Amino acid sequence: GNSVTQMEGPVTLSEEAFLTINCTYTATGYPSLFWYVQYPGEGLQLLLKATKADDKGSNKGFEATYRKETTSFHLEKGSVQVSDSAVYFCALVTMNRDDKIIFGKGTRLHILP
Amino acid sequence: EADIYQTPRYLVIGTGKKITLECSQTMGHDKMYWYQQDPGMELHLIHYSYGVNSTEKGDLSSESTVSRIRTEHFPLTLESARPSHTSQYLCASSESTSVNYEQYFGPGTRLTVT
Numbered sequence: 001g002n003s004v005t006q007m008e009g010p011v012t013l014s015e016e017a018f019l020t021i022n023c024t025y026t027a028t029g030y031p032s033l034f035w036y037v038q039y040p041g042e043g044l045q046l047l048l049k050a051t052k053a054d055d056k057g058s059n060k061g062f063e064a065t066y067r068k069e070t071t072s073f074h075l076e077k078g079s080v081q082v083s084d085s086a087v088y089f090c091a092l093v094t095m096n097r098d099d100k101i102i103f104g105k106g107t108r109l110h111i112l113p
Numbered sequence: 114e115a116d117i118y119q120t121p122r123y124l125v126i127g128t129g130k131k132i133t134l135e136c137s138q139t140m141g142h143d144k145m146y147w148y149q150q151d152p153g154m155e156l157h158l159i160h161y162s163y164g165v166n167s168t169e170k171g172d173l174s175s176e177s178t179v180s181r182i183r184t185e186h187f188p189l190t191l192e193s194a195r196p197s198h199t200s201q202y203l204c205a206s207s208e209s210t211s212v213n214y215e216q217y218f219g220p221g222t223r224l225t226v227t
Contacts, residue, residue: 032214038154043119043203043218087154093214100161100172101216106154 002027006090006104013080014112021075021107023064023090031092033057033066033073034101038087047075047088085111116140119204119219126194127227134189134222136204143209145187146216149173150201162187163209194226 007022025031032051036044048057053068062077073090090104117138126132138145147160148171158171162181176198177191187206191198201223205216 034215036218041220043117043205043220044156044216045218046215049215089156100158101214103156106156108154 002031002092002094002102004090004092004102004104006088006107008105009087009108010110011107012110012112015082016079017111019075019077019080019084019109021088021090021109023073023075023104025071025073025090025092027071027092027094029094031094033064034091034093035062035064035073035075036089036091036103038089038106040086044089080109080111082111082113085109117204117206117217117219119202119222121222122220123223123225125225125227128193128195130194132191132194132224134202134204134224136187136189136219137185138187138206138217138219139185140206140208140217141184142206142217143184144207145181146205146207147171147177147179147187147189148203148205149175150203150221156203160189194224196226198224199226200224 003026034049035047037047038044048059050057050066056065064073064075087106087108089106093101120135143164145162148156157173159175160179162168203221204219207216
């Protein structure tokens with residue numbers, strides 16, 4: 001079945017460090033891929049998305065590239081800020097009848113000033 | 114900005130009480146979802162709906178029930194709350210025809226059953 005595996009947290013970095021959160025997936029067909037972010041005390045919100053192979057999603061300085069050959073969608077940011085502290089979820093949707101979104105388990109990110 | 118609302122935001126209630134968690138969206142979305150989020154942050158789909166009068170059970174078995182009488186409203190009910198129901202509950206919605214399948218989330222209800 002479809003699944004998403006992302007690196008376990010928590011991840012702790014200093015401000016201005018480079019960030020990578022790994023995400024790999026297993027899916028039949030051609031999924032759309034997403035990164036959602038959950039700030040403390042809030043629901044999830046879409047951070048970025050990619051709908052086909054080699055697409056790059058980007059938002060707020062974050063980027064992720066849909067790599068079909070490695071079934072990956074790693075999240076990167078060149079210089080993190082304290083305000084990026086949150087939980088990040090990788091997710092996929094396939095064009096199946098039920099089209100339910102499959103979330104990874106989430107990665108908590110702490111940025112130290 | 115997403116227009117999806119959940120009330121109450123926080124609820125502390127005793128064992129055996131009946132509770133209803135409210136979820137409303139003003140975007141006209143056909144699809145709506147309820148997730149339970151455990152302390153480790155993992156999300157579990159417990160109910161979803163494709164439209165009015167449609168309700169389906171999700172991947173995680175839940176003692177809660179849902180109804181969808183109006184497009185904008187998707188309440189979740191626990192007939193008899195237990196401490197094992199203590200959790201964060203997130204409601205979400207999405208367009209039925211969106212090729213990108215983006216889900217919009219409410220802020221969540223944190224439920225504590227004592």
